[in-house]
Amino acid sequence: MTEHKILRVDLSNNTFEEEDIPPNIEEKYLGGKGLVAYYMYKEIKPRTDPYSPENKLFIFNGPLAFVYPTFTKIAIGAKSPLTGTFCDSYAGGSFAIELRRAGYTGIIVEGKSDKMVCLKITRDEKRLIECDNFRGKTTYEVGDYFTGYSILTIGPAGENLVRFAGIFIDMRSRPLSRPGVAGRGGLGAVMGSKNLKAIIVRGWMGLEDLGLRIDLEKRSQLINRYMEVLKKEVVPAIGLGSNLPVFKLSAEAKILPVKNFRLGVHDKWEELTEDGWRKIFVGRHTCPTCPVACGVKVREAGKQTGKIEYETVAMTGSNILVVDRPHVIELDEVLNALGLDTISAGNVAAFATELVERGILDYPLKWGDVEGYKRFYYDIAYRRGVGDIFAEGVARAADHFNAHEYAVHIKGLEIPAYDPRGVVGMALAYATADRGGDHLRAWTVVAEISMRPSLEDLVKLVIHLQNRNAALWTLIACDNIVGGFADPEAGTKLYVEMLNTLGYEYDYERFIRLGERIYNLTRLINNLDGIYRDRDALPQRFHEKREDTGWRIAPDDFRRMLDLYYRYRGWDERGAPTESLLKDLGILR
Amino acid sequence: MKITVKLYGILRDLVKRETLELSCEDGECVLYRIFEKIVQTYPELKNYINVVDKEIYVRGVNIIVNGRHIMFYDINEIVKEDLLIDILPPVSGGS
Numbered sequence: 001m002t003e004h005k006i007l008r009v010d011l012s013n014n015t016f017e018e019e020d021i022p023p024n025i026e027e028k029y030l031g032g033k034g035l036v037a038y039y040m041y042k043e044i045k046p047r048t049d050p051y052s053p054e055n056k057l058f059i060f061n062g063p064l065a066f067v068y069p070t071f072t073k074i075a076i077g078a079k080s081p082l083t084g085t086f087c088d089s090y091a092g093g094s095f096a097i098e099l100r101r102a103g104y105t106g107i108i109v110e111g112k113s114d115k116m117v118c119l120k121i122t123r124d125e126k127r128l129i130e131c132d133n134f135r136g137k138t139t140y141e142v143g144d145y146f147t148g149y150s151i152l153t154i155g156p157a158g159e160n161l162v163r164f165a166g167i168f169i170d171m172r173s174r175p176l177s178r179p180g181v182a183g184r185g186g187l188g189a190v191m192g193s194k195n196l197k198a199i200i201v202r203g204w205m206g207l208e209d210l211g212l213r214i215d216l217e218k219r220s221q222l223i224n225r226y227m228e229v230l231k232k233e234v235v236p237a238i239g240l241g242s243n244l245p246v247f248k249l250s251a252e253a254k255i256l257p258v259k260n261f262r263l264g265v266h267d268k269w270e271e272l273t274e275d276g277w278r279k280i281f282v283g284r285h286t287c288p289t290c291p292v293a294c295g296v297k298v299r300e301a302g303k304q305t306g307k308i309e310y311e312t313v314a315m316t317g318s319n320i321l322v323v324d325r326p327h328v329i330e331l332d333e334v335l336n337a338l339g340l341d342t343i344s345a346g347n348v349a350a351f352a353t354e355l356v357e358r359g360i361l362d363y364p365l366k367w368g369d370v371e372g373y374k375r376f377y378y379d380i381a382y383r384r385g386v387g388d389i390f391a392e393g394v395a396r397a398a399d400h401f402n403a404h405e406y407a408v409h410i411k412g413l414e415i416p417a418y419d420p421r422g423v424v425g426m427a428l429a430y431a432t433a434d435r436g437g438d439h440l441r442a443w444t445v446v447a448e449i450s451m452r453p454s455l456e457d458l459v460k461l462v463i464h465l466q467n468r469n470a471a472l473w474t475l476i477a478c479d480n481i482v483g484g485f486a487d488p489e490a491g492t493k494l495y496v497e498m499l500n501t502l503g504y505e506y507d508y509e510r511f512i513r514l515g516e517r518i519y520n521l522t523r524l525i526n527n528l529d530g531i532y533r534d535r536d537a538l539p540q541r542f543h544e545k546r547e548d549t550g551w552r553i554a555p556d557d558f559r560r561m562l563d564l565y566y567r568y569r570g571w572d573e574r575g576a577p578t579e580s581l582l583k584d585l586g587i588l589r
Numbered sequence: 590m591k592i593t594v595k596l597y598g599i600l601r602d603l604v605k606r607e608t609l610e611l612s613c614e615d616g617e618c619v620l621y622r623i624f625e626k627i628v629q630t631y632p633e634l635k636n637y638i639n640v641v642d643k644e645i646y647v648r649g650v651n652i653i654v655n656g657r658h659i660m661f662y663d664i665n666e667i668v669k670e671d672l673l674i675d676i677l678p679p680v681s682g683g684s
Contacts, residue, residue, distance in 0.1 A: 246680060252598030253651070253677040422677050423651050424658040445680045450639075450648045453660045549675065550656040557661040 003211050004063075004105045007126065009119060011194050012053060012111030016126050021105060027504070028586065030514065031062035033473035035106060036077035036088050037521045043108075046528035050081040050186075051161065051193040053112040059152075059199075060106035061096035062475040067207065067214065068223065068498050070230075072096055072287035073180070073476040074152075074169070080185035081193075082163045082344070082393050083412040083436040085531055086522045089187055090476060091152075091180030092287045093169035098150035100210070101203020113195040116159075123204040131197045135159060138337040139171040146200045147172075153198035155339020157381040158188030162391040164344035164414070165189045171336065175306050178285035178295035183341035185413060185435055186393075215501045222498050229491065230292055230481070237484035240274045241284060241294040243310035248273040250314065254549060255422035257319040257415075259367060260350035261408050261541055263548045264419050268323040272313050276325060287478075294480050301326040305333050314417035315346025320353060321368040334374055338381040344393060347414035348380070349373055351394050354406050361386070361401065408539045410437030411531065418445060421542055421551040428462050428561050431536045434522040440479055442466045459564045464512075468492060470522075471515030475499065517585040520569075520577045524587065533575040536562060590618045591671040594627060598678035600650070603633040613668075620654070620664040621645055623672070637679070649679025 004021040021035070029038045036058045048054045057078050064071040074096040080087030099107070102121050109119070118131040134142055142153040151170060158165035165188030169180040191197075239245040250256045251273070254264035270276065277298055285295030285306055297306045303326045316335065317328040335342050353369075355361035363386050365372040379387025390397050394414050398407035408415050413436025420427035425444030433441040442465035444458065451457045472482060475495055485491035489508070496506050506514075538558055545552045566573065570581040582589065594609040601607050609631065613623060625640045639646045645664055652659040653675040 249598065249678065249680040253680050254597060255677070255680065418680075422653065423680065424660065450646050452644055453647050453652060453658075455660050458660055545656060549653075551653055551675070552656055554657065554661075557657070560661070 005103060006106045006108055007104050007121070008108045008110070009128075010111045011109065011113040011117065011128070011196060014113075014128055026105075028514075029518065030474035030499075031065075031105060032060050032073075032075040032090075032476040033077075033088050033470055034514065034518050035060045035474075036075050037086065037518050037525070039108060040077060040079070040086060041521055041525050044079055047530070048079055050079045050084065050190060053110070053194070055079045055190055055193070057109040057187070057190055057194070057196075058106065059099070059109070061100050063105075063502060063504075064475050064495070064498055065096045066100040066210075066289070067212065067502070068219070069226070069289040069291065070287075070478055070481055071475055072290055073478055074099070074182070075473060075476055076167055076182040076187050078187055078190040079529075080187070080413075080435065081161070081189045082186040082395075084529055085411055085435060086525045087185035087187060087435045088473070089167070089182035089184045089435075090473065090479070091167065091169045091182040092178055092478065093180035094150040094177050094288050095152050095169045095180070095201065096476070097288050098201040098203040101205045102201055103205060103210070107199070109194060109196060112193065116195050116197050118198040118200060119196065121199070121201045123202075134197045137197075139168040139339050140173050140337055142198050143168075143170060143172040146198070149200040149202045151198055151200050153339075154188040154191045155337060155381070157339040157391075158192035159197070160381060160383050160391070161189045161192050162186070162340065162380055162383070163189055163393045163396070164341045164348070165192065165339050166341045167191060168336070168339060175285055178287045178290075178293075179307050180287070181307070181336075181341075183343065184438065186341075188339050213503050218501045219498075222494070222501065226494060226498075227291065229485070229494065233486040234292055234481050234484035237486075238292060238294050238480065240278050240281065241296040242308055243480065243483075244274040244277050244296065244308070244313070246310045247313055248275075250418065253422055255419040257314055257346075257350075257417050257419060259321060260319065260347075260354045260406065261415070261419055262354075262546070264422060264546060265548070266318055266321065266323060269318060271324060272317055272328065277308065280325060290478070292481060298325070298329065300329065303327075303329040303333070305329045305336070307336055308332060309342075311417050312342040312346075315343050316349065316373075317346075319346045319350045319417070320373060322370055322373065323368070327370040330370065331373055331377070334377050338377060340377065340381060343416050344414040345377060345380075347394055347408055348390050348397070349376060351397065351407060352376065352386075352390055355401055355403060358406075360403055405540045408541055410537070410539065411535050413437045415539070419542075419546070420538075421546055421549075421553055424553060424561075425458050425462060427538055427542060427553055427558060428459065428565060429465070431538055431558075431562065432462065432466070432565060434519065434526060441469055443483070455561060455564055459561060459568055462565065463568055466519050467512050467515035469515065470518040471511050474514065474518070513585075517587060520582065520585055521587050523571070523575075523577055524582065527576045533562070533566075533573070536575055590615075590668060592623060592674065593672070594674045594676060596676055600634065600637065600676055600678050604631050616667070618668040619666065620659070620662055620668065623668070623674075634676075638676070651677040653677070
């Protein structure tokens, strides 16, 4: 047993192969996002149809999974059906740890099964199980069936190739640990296109079985230090959990998405704040090994969910004017069961409602119409009627209705819950995110640092955060924890120390450089798929004056920002890394 | 020149006012000087905005001047119109 092994599963031929990750590659890309990017670049040809058997699903944990507490997230990647770009998405839960305990750093799923199957990995067997009886089952139903395993599954939306279907981990009606969702980019539809309903894993190894060369004494000291940081900094910052404290701050800053990003606040926002959710709080969930327990379980008026988060509350709450908690819970549960990304779904619903309001679409839907939205989401998941059009995501639906001026997305990925007309750094972060309109590559909405509000400083901040986060996603550090560090640089250095107890020789600068290598590699992948400057563009809505405040981002201002970004990145005017930069970063073509 | 400053969230709570009214004389109406004046008049804002050596520094806040983010302005340029300045509070604590 070597330390870093991949299980390669060919669904077309029902074959399994184990292979070692070459040590030089593992050292250069570590895990998680790094290995997803490396293998995607190496194995998927440019312009591969995301729904073809040639697309692959890459599932990787990181080198600290199971070795140190809180490294519970799993990286899942593929060519995205929503954007056609590189896509990676991360989910908590038990899967990363169980996969590690099964002796694997990653799984690569390729080909396509001719029947619906589930992949089972236990000490006794690795095999594909026929799963036709699970066709149409919700994420919860599948999770409830496979008790005793960590489960990664899709819902009906993934089976029906909805382009914003997610992949769900440990979804159960009575969850034992915090469920996780790799929601973004339609990776659930890639699973669906392969006729793969679920992967179930039960690991069996202990730490001593993994063949690690680890300094146990140092590990123990670092864990103690880390626990202190979590207790003193992260737990207080997380508040109730699930990023819910952000709602009030976004509303007060008037950057909340309301009515398809036409407004930045609504008059009933207080019900959806952290204080509002605290009134109906009934418990917490946590990922295995994590003491933070950021998963929030709530119940009100007979509705309950074990998975409520800021993005969901804002996108499928305030953005469609559903502003009372029980109804937000109800919609959240529908989306989770069907297997849809709540960020994209909230955008799609808001876009559709605006089309109805403007007389472009004839469909029974209006702002705040909970029953209407429930029906709409079911229509999408099962591709019924107009649901078939909106199952394609906002960008393609906008093509259909010739309504691009109301479509809020970048590169096809619908925008998360921060209006960048108030926090302009997010405009650049969204536009240059490697998977499309995404907030996690560089969450510039940070208060911890004092800086000049200058273009130069902001562009440098975006680049630094993108590089740093790409590096952290090799480990795979939980965003919720990193977001709670009082000193993110010190927190990152602590992680580097943890890494080095495994025999690596990283320092902070080299670690950030690793992130830069990965970010340039994902850009290269996107370049090869035809993604250049013209796709690093904002939705028209953000160039227009907002209805309530008059804020806008002028096209010329955005152009200046993007020019500077390319210059500081070392990219040419088309937005491509130069050959010399790629060489310096050790990216071989 | 008339300057209207709108505060939101914690900034409004700190200053105990939602709207501040200031003015500046011709020749003084340069953005960094306007912010110097705002912070001198309302020192409660100093934790979030500071002006040092003709440079504005912010901690987490976003500033929007006449609908356009301050970073797109030359803060040494003379302002020739009335200003509406929105100062957005920090949005931290999540990811």
